[in-house]
Amino acid sequence: MVKFLLIFNFLQVEACLRTSEKKLPNLQxxxxxxxxxxxxxxxxxxxxxxxxxxxxxxxxxxxxxxxxxxxxxxxxxxxxxxxxxxxxxxxxxxxxxxxxxxxxxxxxxxxxxxxxxxxxxxxxxxxxxxxxxxxxxxxxxxxxxxxxxxxxxxxxxACLTDTLPKQGSGCWIAGWGMTSFDGATSNRLRQATVKIMDKSYCLLNSEYPSSWIKREMICAGNLDNNGDGLTDGGVDSCQGDSGGPLICGIDGKAALVGVVSWGNGCASEGFPGIYSSAAYSSxxxxxxxxxxxxxxxxxxxxxxxxxxxx
Structure with a gap:
């Protein structure tokens, strides 16, 4: 469940994030x-x-x-x-x-x-x-x-913030993690665009039990664009990306809203990525x-x- 990649016996693993075409915009x-x-x-x-x-x-x-x-x-x-x-x-x-x-x-x-x-x-x-x-x-x-x-x-x-982005806000993730769950890896730093989901939307449109998503967690990934009642797959953080940034543009700044935490597989339908909120008040x-x-x-x-x- 964690997006954490072990490198056994000091073997160097080339890893990369599952990507989308949109890149981080001009931010301060x-x-x-x-x-x-x-x-x-x-x-x-x-x-x-x-x-x-x-x-x-x-x-x-x-x-x-x-x-x-x-x-x-x-x-x-x-x-x-x-x-x-x-x-x-x-x-x-x-x-x-x-x-x-x-x-x-x-x-x-x-x-x-x-x-x-x-x-x-x-x-x-x-x-x-x-x-x-x-x-x-x-x-x-x-x-x-x-x-x-x-x-x-x-x-x-990056900029610290206590502002939580609204439902559907576009944000960005990056890392050296795998491009698919237990799949091929890449050598370069990759980035992807994800959409922020509020807790009610995440629970309604995902297969996570309600008790798993706590108030200091953020769901992010693709929204339910095809209307089947489940968040779309296709973009996510993956093994090796744990701890990496979830960056949102707030007041023109690169605001650190969360860190990569856990999820069920990578980029799976109905299972958006879960991030620990750096913007949650406590x-x-x-x-x-x-x-x-x-x-x-x-x-x-x-x-x-x-x-x-x-």
Whole structure:
């Protein structure tokens, strides 16, 4: 169910996302100040209008997760601060170390501009539940300055938001995961367009039990365009894409709305992808509080705790 790809015996697996033709449009990235301090609109940088091979996704990172038994796994992550990356908590489960590679275009070769850092801290959401994928988010801290380490200034951070997109909004996903469930893989970073579904639409038009879709989760994929009562297949995140970004254009910015979490297979009719919401109020506050404790107060922390009881 998770979109998490194991790489056995240190074998390098070339993986890629199931794609659609539409690409990420021109959107602004953000800065530390705009994400965690006073808004600084003039610091934003234009993204897009060029191919993925030329850094169309400047805030994405490829994660290699190492375990004590010698196995490795592939996940995605999103830069949200000079020293922090957001990914899925199930990518962090049992990890003995996590490396993040930036400015990476292909899995099979080392790019001239790419660089890799090892996370100094791994912080899963305190209310993460592996059995239900509730609060499936994890923060990775790095001692190095991720943004300043790129001499060309191409590596940027996505924008945090507490705005949830409306039903039917078009958003974008990207990753190095498989192009079909347990199927062929590709070498390059891929992207796809998905439609946001509110919870009622998702439950009405999918085959997921109602108890599986929690309030801090987002359904996204193809809507029911043929009128058969089930969401269409054909586009989705897949194995190896876990933890990667769900990006929506909000006020002209590349807003990180969610992270790839779980689903039933990949791109199957009636089973849209499920994303852990980074915009859900308690998750958004936890991210900001963890990265910069000065951004939230005791009242907000208490409210977040209460919300996570349900």
């Amino acid at each position: 990235t953000c800065t530390r100040e705009s994400n965690f301090g006073k808004k600084a609109e003039n610091d934003a940088k234009i993204v897009g209008g060029i191919t993925a091979e030329n850094n169309q996704w400047p805030f994405i990172t490829r994660l290699t997760i190492g375990f004590d038994d010698g196995q490795e796994a592939l996940c995605g992550g999103t830069i949200i601060d000079n020293n922090w990356v957001l990914t899925a908590a199930h990518c962090c489960d049992g990890a003995s170390w996590i490396n993040a590679t930036f400015s990476d275009l292909r899995v099979s070769r080392t790019e001239s501009k790419e660089y890799t850092f090892r996370a100094s801290k791994i912080k899963k959401h305190p209310q993460y539940r592996a059995s239900t994928f509730r609060n499936d988010v994890c923060l990775l801290k790095f001692n190095e300055d991720i943004i300043a380490s790129d001499p060309d200034g191409d590596v940027q951070m 998750t958004y506050n936890w991210i900001r509080r963890t990265v910069n404790p000065k951004t939230t107060n005791a009242v907000n922390r208490a409210l977040d705790w209460i919300l996570n009881l349900f």
